[in-house]
Amino acid sequence: MIDLVRAAIEGEQRSLGRLLSVVESDAVAAARALAEAGNVAGAAQVVGVTGPPGAGKSTLVCRLAEALLAEGERVAVLACDPTSPFSGGALLGDRVRMTSVRIGDGGAFVRSVATRGHGGGLAGATADLADVLIAAGFDRVLVETVGTGQTEIDVAGIADTVIVVSVPGLGDAVQAGKAGILEVAHVHAVNKADRAGANRLAGQIQSMAGASVRDGWRPPVLLVSARTGTGLDALLDALGAHRRHLLASGASSRAREARVRGRILSLAEQAYARSVRSDAGRSLLARQCERVAAGEIDAETAARELVGSLTGERAADPAGTPGKAQRDETLTRSRGPR
Amino acid sequence: MEASTETTDPASGAVTADGRASPIRVLLCKSGLEEHDRGVRYVARALMDAGMEVVYVVFHDPGEIAGIAVQEDVDVVGISSSAGGHLAVAQTIREDLNAHGAHDVSLLMGGIIPTADQVPLGAFGVVGVFGPGSSPARIVEAIRTAAERRRAALP
Numbered sequence: 488m489i490d491l492v493r494a495a496i497e498g499e500q501r502s503l504g505r506l507l508s509v510v511e512s513d514a515v516a517a518a519r520a521l522a523e524a525g526n527v528a529g530a531a532q533v534v535g536v537t538g539p540p541g542a543g544k545s546t547l548v549c550r551l552a553e554a555l556l557a558e559g560e561r562v563a564v565l566a567c568d569p570t571s572p573f574s575g576g577a578l579l580g581d582r583v584r585m586t587s588v589r590i591g592d593g594g595a596f597v598r599s600v601a602t603r604g605h606g607g608g609l610a611g612a613t614a615d616l617a618d619v620l621i622a623a624g625f626d627r628v629l630v631e632t633v634g635t636g637q638t639e640i641d642v643a644g645i646a647d648t649v650i651v652v653s654v655p656g657l658g659d660a661v662q663a664g665k666a667g668i669l670e671v672a673h674v675h676a677v678n679k680a681d682r683a684g685a686n687r688l689a690g691q692i693q694s695m696a697g698a699s700v701r702d703g704w705r706p707p708v709l710l711v712s713a714r715t716g717t718g719l720d721a722l723l724d725a726l727g728a729h730r731r732h733l734l735a736s737g738a739s740s741r742a743r744e745a746r747v748r749g750r751i752l753s754l755a756e757q758a759y760a761r762s763v764r765s766d767a768g769r770s771l772l773a774r775q776c777e778r779v780a781a782g783e784i785d786a787e788t789a790a791r792e793l794v795g796s797l798t799g800e801r802a803a804d805p806a807g808t809p810g811k812a813q814r815d816e817t818l819t820r821s822r823g824p825r
Numbered sequence: 826m827e828a829s830t831e832t833t834d835p836a837s838g839a840v841t842a843d844g845r846a847s848p849i850r851v852l853l854c855k856s857g858l859e860e861h862d863r864g865v866r867y868v869a870r871a872l873m874d875a876g877m878e879v880v881y882v883v884f885h886d887p888g889e890i891a892g893i894a895v896q897e898d899v900d901v902v903g904i905s906s907s908a909g910g911h912l913a914v915a916q917t918i919r920e921d922l923n924a925h926g927a928h929d930v931s932l933l934m935g936g937i938i939p940t941a942d943q944v945p946l947g948a949f950g951v952v953g954v955f956g957p958g959s960s961p962a963r964i965v966e967a968i969r970t971a972a973e974r975r976r977a978a979l980p
Contacts (some may be wrong), residue, residue: 500895500928503896504895504897508898551951571873571874572839572874574873574876576872577875578881582881583878583882586883590893598896598897599878599880599897601878
């Protein structure tokens with residue numbers, strides 16, 4: 488693991504690809520790998536790109552990556568696509584729109600990510616993958632969500648700057664004002680600017696959502712065409728301006744803190760779930776079921792005692808397996824006379 | 826079309842590592858010189874239905890492929906090509922993969938490939954050649970075998 492992490496953060500392509508897979512499939516290994524990579528307080532900007540299916544996210548990400556590479560930046564891309572709830576498989580087709588982006592040494596690192604059952608528009612491991620790429624020294628990490636609806640806003644928790652891509656023809660002014668995805672935008676990009684209705688949509692977003700100021704930032708509404716490149720310079724300027732705003736306001740670490748918080752919480756929940764399902768956890772549960780059935784205690788008390796026993800035992804043994812003395816004490820308590 | 830006997834259990838096709846789902850990843854490449862892609866899309870669907878993660882790309886130069894394969898950390902690369910030059914394509918990809926240290930990534934080739942080329946292709950780590958009309962189940966099985974072999978040897 489240590490060798491893999493070292494090679495990966497030095498930019499060796501296969502090692503970085505392997506490390507991303509390890510991180511993607513094992514949350515505990517991910518936490519260890521990130522600890523090994525060290526606390527990187529780099530100036531990397533995580534840019535989330537989200538919007539409905541067919542909005543042109545992949546094409547826009549391609550354009551952004553090319554422009555940033557041309558400016559000498561190190562660019563990584565995480566492109567998410569949905570996993571089938573029926574088969575567990577996925578067609579990761581975002582990359583096909585990025586063939587013009589130079590990859591490899593001096594080029595971009597592009598990784599296709601399947602959601603693997605996670606909701607919210609991203610894979611569960613996306614925060615960890617982004618942090619690995621930051622540790623590897625990329626200047627910008629572009630994260631493209633799946634085609635999202637109104638409520639899939641996980642991207643807001645992991646990105647420093649969120650671009651919401653809209654396209655004309657999907658709704659009216661009221662649509663633009665609804666809660667959800669439009670609220671999380673730091674920058675609005677109305678794509679396919681050459682289409683009828685683009686200017687009107689931009690106006691609607693401007694009046695309903697663009698007028699709001701969050702954390703001292705008023706989200707600009709930009710007309711772009713990912714296909715022709717129109718509006719790209721303004722979009723890049725907006726990304727730069729938001730990055731400077733975050734640094735000036737001291738909010739630049741908020742996304743990183745959110746990723747750490749999410750990681751700790753998720754690991755804690757998994758550790759607890761493992762302990763409930765362990766042999767000791769299951770036998771405690773069985774005893775509690777008997778006591779509830781016998782009318783000794785109610786279900787809420789049974790659950791509270793279960794949590795108390797398990798967390799008490801975990802505190803005694805970080806490995807999570809209850810010590811024999813603790814287990815005996817718990818059994819005696821549960822079998823005691825009422 | 827023969828009826829599929831494979832289950833649609835989400836776990837099918839997943840090669841577990843540390844007890845967590847870690848689906849087989851395949852890079853499916855189609856030559857940009859050809860227009861017809863129905864065969865490739867059909868194979869992509871079959872692999873997806875078998876629980877695999879399929880990264881789909883269109884290439885113009887076989888030199889593009891190995892770099893993508895290592896970034897995506899795929900288990901197997903499948904190339905669809907009916908424009909000839911299969912030996913050269915396989916050799917290029919094999920040499921590039923090896924230069925990246927990815928000796929363990931196997932190749933599959935699909936499309937119209939002369940029988941005479943099939944044995945020499947084996948020298949480049951091509952573990953299966955699938956012409957038009959090949960059974961998707963056989964393709965899935967070939968990929969699964971190669972992927973499991975690779976996973977078993979990973980540290």
